Amino acid sequence: MTRVANSLETLRDQINARFPGRNIASDGGVGDEAHQKKGKASDHNPWYGPGIVTARDFTHDPAHGLNIQEIADQLLASRDPRIKYVIANGRIATNRDWQWAPYDGANPHEAHFHISVVADPRCDDAHPWALPILGGGNGGGAEPGMFVTWGTGVNVRTEPRLGAPVVTVLAGPTRVRVGCQTRGDMVNTAGRNNDAWSHLPDFGGYISNIFIDHPAAWLPDVGEC
Numbered sequence: 001m002t003r004v005a006n007s008l009e010t011l012r013d014q015i016n017a018r019f020p021g022r023n024i025a026s027d028g029g030v031g032d033e034a035h036q037k038k039g040k041a042s043d044h045n046p047w048y049g050p051g052i053v054t055a056r057d058f059t060h061d062p063a064h065g066l067n068i069q070e071i072a073d074q075l076l077a078s079r080d081p082r083i084k085y086v087i088a089n090g091r092i093a094t095n096r097d098w099q100w101a102p103y104d105g106a107n108p109h110e111a112h113f114h115i116s117v118v119a120d121p122r123c124d125d126a127h128p129w130a131l132p133i134l135g136g137g138n139g140g141g142a143e144p145g146m147f148v149t150w151g152t153g154v155n156v157r158t159e160p161r162l163g164a165p166v167v168t169v170l171a172g173p174t175r176v177r178v179g180c181q182t183r184g185d186m187v188n189t190a191g192r193n194n195d196a197w198s199h200l201p202d203f204g205g206y207i208s209n210i211f212i213d214h215p216a217a218w219l220p221d222v223g224e225c
């Protein structure tokens with residue numbers, strides 16, 4: 001059965017909740033007309049896995065607060081690993097370098113922006129998208145700087161290095177305050193690499209950001225140490 005990737009359904013839910021009454025005239029998910037009638041390869045077609053569409057369009061409606069350039073810029077700034085590329089206002093940016101470049105497609109995407117997510121299991125990661133325009137930089141309305149860890153036996157270390165002494169161990173998922181973040185040793189867990197580490201002032205040490213339950217490798221709205 002054809003469906004849209006769960007990450008994009010979460011994004012639509014967040015956008016709908018944030019901008020009630022918004023215009024959806026140019027919204028699209030599964031093979032909308034504008035993309036289908038050209039008969040070309042498109043992320044709007046259910047081509048990944050068991051019929052999963054990995055793209056969505058959202059209508060430009062600044063009167064209701066949804067400015068496509070603003071949200072597109074914030075998506076790029078988030079470096080969310082679920083993003084493949086974003087198109088808005090005649091430009092495209094991909095997850096290769098997150099930089100805007102001219103878009104030469106037939107539709108300049110001025111009435112809507114387009115987002116494609118990656119064609120791998122991350123496309124079904126339904127975590128909230130952490131964008132300021134959606135009302136919160138860390139998962140939608142949570143207290144700033146507060147995050148939840150995942151995993152068991154997570155070491156808190158004196159320095160952002162794997163060889164640094166352990167000051168305490170987080171037995172299981174723990175709500176933590178992140179004071180700042182910095183670059184340290186690369187950590188590879190569950191198929192992800194991340195060299196960002198968070199300083200936890202309440203524990204007096206650092207944990208790898210890979211153990212923070214948030215889709216972004218570098219946490220939004222948290223300063224650098």
Ligand SMILES: [Zn+2]
Nearest residue numbers: 055056057114
């Ligand atoms: Zn599109």
